[in-house]
Amino acid sequence: MDFLLSQREELLRKSVREFAESELPPKIETMEKTGEFPIELLESMAKLGITGIIAPPEYGGVGLGYLARTIALEELGRVCAAIPMGMQVHHMAIAALNDFGTDEQKQKYIPPLAKGDTMGVVAVTEPSGGSDVLGMQATAELKGDKWILNGRKCFITNSHTSDFWIVIAKTAEGAKGLSAFIVEKDHPGAKTGRVEHKIGLRGANTGELVFDNCEIPKENILGQEGGGLAVALKTVSESGRTGMAATALGIVNACLEEAARFASERVLYGKPISSLQAISFYLAEIYTELDICRLLCYRASWMKDQNMRCDTENAMAKSYTCDAAVRCARKAVEIHGAYGILQEYKVQRLLRDAMVTVSAGGTGEIGKVVLARAALAPYRKKK
Ligand SMILES: Cc1cc2nc3c(=O)[nH]c(=O)nc-3n(C[C@H](O)[C@H](O)[C@H](O)COP(=O)(O)OP(=O)(O)OC[C@H]3O[C@@H](n4cnc5c(N)ncnc54)[C@H](O)[C@@H]3O)c2cc1C
Known part of the structure; x- marks a missing residue:
């Protein structure tokens, strides 16, 4: 077993x-006030390879993989x-396109993401409840050579910063x-809705997408008709949770x-x-939480890079690290005494940000449903 990172990493x-x-500290005050993502940073993040870190080179990315991505996000x-x-x-959208797209779709949609010309979006959640994916209400019906989409998506990251x-x-x-x-945001009947004002992760754009008889070209289906659950589950599990x-691992670093x-x-x-x-x-x-979280996160990403099945490890890394971020931020605030709740001290932001990571990407409880299933698997009676 090798715990050393490569020179490249x-x-x-x-x-x-x-x-x-x-580059980030000068932007934080504005992000906290406006709740807007500083899209002007995309160009420099593209130069560093961050926007296209998991995108294959043939589609404009740098193809460094998931462990590299985790290190960059941390x-x-x-x-x-x-x-x-x-x-x-943004990376989740690249992964979904790369895993399920046709070559034409990959050629058209991955390069602008990899190069940071726009941001990626994966919209699953609806007001009816994010955990109950099959309970969603948005519908799409094929009429002639167009899909007609109706419905509303909420809590969507990058909703207003993407094309x-x-x-x-x-x-x-x-x-x-x-x-x-x-x-595409210019498809007739597609529009953005309200922007949410969150307690934390303020600079990450979160908002609604609204579809009113939205006309989508027939060829813009991603994957098979009826294959949407697989797109959502694979993308959320393999890219979203990690x-x-x-x-959250970045937050734990800052807490320490x-x-x-x-x-x-x-x-x-x-x-x-x-x-x-x-x-x-x-x-x-x-200090110990940081090590546990890092080991869990790096293992899950490394397994994904080895093409190993890692849904359990992803769920463990996600639910443990996001909860640990809240625990560590609370302790960091307490160590600061009364200063911890003053706006000029970073720890109050860490606590607010940590709280927001818990439900994003699937709640802690849903993560534990996945983990309990894995724990019980050896004892499940064969029917
Ligand atoms: C900052 C942020 C960014 C987000 N970005 C996106 C995005 O880009 N795309 C997207 O599609 N969604 C996004 N989401 C939505 C996120 O995926 C949902 O919030 C999450 O899936 C939970 O859905 P919900 O909030 O509707 O809670 P609900 O599903 O209504 O759950 C409410 C409570 O019930 C619990 N619960 C539900 N089912 C079970 C169960 N089976 N067992 C035990 N407990 C259960 C939940 O854990 C939770 O505590 C984002 C959310 C946040 C906060």
Whole structure:
């Protein structure tokens, strides 16, 4: 077993860290105020290979894979988790197109994503409930050479910063009744709806997509008719969960750094508070959580790079790391005493951001449903 990163991965970490530390801090205040993603950063993220990190070179990407992606998202998230939130969904769209698209679809839609000309979207969730995918209401019906799409998607990342969206809708009843479509924002009847104002990950754009007799060319179906559940499940499991986990991993890094720095600088009773046992134990716990989260995230991404089945490992990395981010951020806030709730201290943002990672990409409970199924599999009676 080899826990060492390659030279290429270490170099990537260094370059993304340098970029994140120099380019993101000046944007944070505006992101926090406006709730808007700084799309002007796409060009430099494209130059670094971040936008196209999992896209194959033949479609304009750099094809570095999932472990590299996790490292890049972790480094961005260490400085500002809203950025990897937007980026990870962007990568989900690339993965869905690459896994299920025809060559024409890949040629047309992956390069603008890989080059950062626009952002990727995967729209599954509806007001009727994100966990109950089969309960969705949006419908698509084939009429002549067009699909007619009706319905509404909510909580969609990059909804307002993208030129086209991958949308799942019902084409029939049951598990084989969902299909995926590539919808361009200029298709007649397609529009963006409200923008959500979240407590955290403020700079990641989250909003609604609305389809009112939206006309989509027949050839814009992604994958097979009736194959939409597979598109949603594979994309959410393999790219979405690891992407959310890596975003939360960035937050855990920041929790340790902020907490350890403050504990070393804050003096009470003539000594830094790090010398108080209760505070040092908090630090020890965050330090250990960071290692656990990193190992879970890197393992899941490495398995994906080896083409191994990793839905259980992805669910474990996602549900553990997002919960750990909340635990660690809370401890980091507490170590700061009253300063922890002041806006000028980063830890309050870490706690707000961590809370938002928990339901995004599938809730913690749904992650545990997947894990419990895996735990019980050896004991399930054959019918
Ligand atoms: C920041 C952010 C970004 C997002 N981006 C996207 C996106 O790009 N695309 C997209 O399609 N969606 C996106 N979502 C939506 C996200 O996927 C959903 O919020 C999530 O699937 C849960 O759906 P829901 O919020 O409707 O909660 P519900 O499904 O209504 O769940 C409510 C509660 O019931 C629990 N619950 C539900 N089913 C079960 C069960 N079987 N067992 C135990 N407990 C259960 C849930 O865990 C939760 O606690 C995003 C959400 C957020 C917060």
